[in-house]
Amino acid sequence: MIGSRQQHDAALPPGTTGVIRIDLDRLAANWRVLAALGRPAECAAVVKADAYGLGAIRCIPALATAGCGTFFVARLEEAIEVRALAPDAVIYVLDGLLPGAEHVYSRIRARPVLSSLEEVLAFAAFGRATGSRPAAALHICSGLNRLGLPETDVLTLSQEPGRLAQIDLQLIMSHLASADAGDDPRNAQQLATFQSLRSKLPVAPASLAASDGMMLGPAYYCDLTRPGYALYGGQPSGSLRTPVDPVVTVHARVLQVRDIAVGASVGYSGIWTAARPSRIATIAAGYADGIPRSGSAPNGCENGAVAFSGILAPVVGRVSMDLITIDVTDLEPETCQPGDWAELIGPTITLEEAGRRAGTIGYEILTRLSRRFYRMYSGGG
Ligand SMILES: *Cc1c(COP(=O)(O)O)cnc(C)c1O
Numbered sequence: 001m002i003g004s005r006q007q008h009d010a011a012l013p014p015g016t017t018g019v020i021r022i023d024l025d026r027l028a029a030n031w032r033v034l035a036a037l038g039r040p041a042e043c044a045a046v047v048k049a050d051a052y053g054l055g056a057i058r059c060i061p062a063l064a065t066a067g068c069g070t071f072f073v074a075r076l077e078e079a080i081e082v083r084a085l086a087p088d089a090v091i092y093v094l095d096g097l098l099p100g101a102e103h104v105y106s107r108i109r110a111r112p113v114l115s116s117l118e119e120v121l122a123f124a125a126f127g128r129a130t131g132s133r134p135a136a137a138l139h140i141c142s143g144l145n146r147l148g149l150p151e152t153d154v155l156t157l158s159q160e161p162g163r164l165a166q167i168d169l170q171l172i173m174s175h176l177a178s179a180d181a182g183d184d185p186r187n188a189q190q191l192a193t194f195q196s197l198r199s200k201l202p203v204a205p206a207s208l209a210a211s212d213g214m215m216l217g218p219a220y221y222c223d224l225t226r227p228g229y230a231l232y233g234g235q236p237s238g239s240l241r242t243p244v245d246p247v248v249t250v251h252a253r254v255l256q257v258r259d260i261a262v263g264a265s266v267g268y269s270g271i272w273t274a275a276r277p278s279r280i281a282t283i284a285a286g287y288a289d290g291i292p293r294s295g296s297a298p299n300g301c302e303n304g305a306v307a308f309s310g311i312l313a314p315v316v317g318r319v320s321m322d323l324i325t326i327d328v329t330d331l332e333p334e335t336c337q338p339g340d341w342a343e344l345i346g347p348t349i350t351l352e353e354a355g356r357r358a359g360t361i362g363y364e365i366l367t368r369l370s371r372r373f374y375r376m377y378s379g380g381g
Helices: 024-038 048-052 056-066 076-085 102-108 117-130 151-159 185-198 351-357 362-368
Strands: 018-023 070-073 090-093 111-114 135-139 168-173 248-260 278-283 305-308 311-314 324-327 341-345 374-378
Touching: 018 024, 024 056, 024 374, 048 056, 048 076, 048 362, 056 076, 070 076, 076 090, 076 102, 102 117, 111 117, 111 168, 117 151, 151 185, 305 324, 311 324, 341 351, 351 362
Parallel strands: 018 374, 070 090, 090 111, 111 135, 135 168
Antiparallel strands: 018 248, 248 278, 248 341, 278 324, 305 311, 305 341
């Protein structure tokens, strides 16, 4: 158990002040649970943003070994990395086709998620020019109004099917706007829109649900589910528990503990002033590590916090680039000493709680944890 003063982890390089622990067996188990939940639909894994900041280089082989054969990324660069790690996998790139990128898709055998008539035209032209029928997905918009073909463009394709003739259409997908709210009527509306638009296109497997969409029930599974956040132990739904376990803990070291008098202020601009004699722990994690500055206190709402031996202690003063300051006055002195580890994410502070305390969501907390944290992996064969 991390937190005791004498704890010294021989696996950490000397001088390490922040560590992210990633349990690859849990990651694989979460994929298996979600795959079983969605069956007979296939379960892909969304591994964009370096597997949500946890390290694609370790997470992708663990997911592939668990049986995952389809990966989604956002950027073409990310697809190049996935291909090197999963030689046989199907890879989709959500950004779609940018001009001149056709040859890269062909070289790494990845599939663009085509999002406009222009992209369809360009990819079909590439097929004709190379005497091939390249594989792709088609993203249709069912209400999110972010990416994807609007209804008028879907109708164009249905009236002029020749536009798709040179493309090997492997997937038709859309994305839900409000799936984190299980009772939002817009979910059923989007599902109906998706099914109706899809029926106008050539027959191809369909995909609609990300992590939260999977909690809306079998109607949303279609042929392929696309969870990301839940694989990494996140709870995406505001109302329903996703049957996954945490994968990640984050700890940072206490550098100093000091006693301050009533009226003394802490940190930049002195926004927090001690109303009682206080003990302040200075921790080696700041906004350059991905700790949101919005967790500073006071900030008009709930402030950031860390935990020692399962007990919460609040951030006081500004979150700075490399450091946060914590009010540990109410803790037993022996639970927080220089060299000890503060829990930033773990059994006491979930990703969701850390997000809420900074006025954001667990997704942002997870994906912004910076390279300054040492990443330590367990499991994964
Ligand atoms: C990021 C993303 C996903 C995965 O979402 P999670 O909420 O992390 O499961 C699925 N589909 C699309 C289009 C995405 O952008």
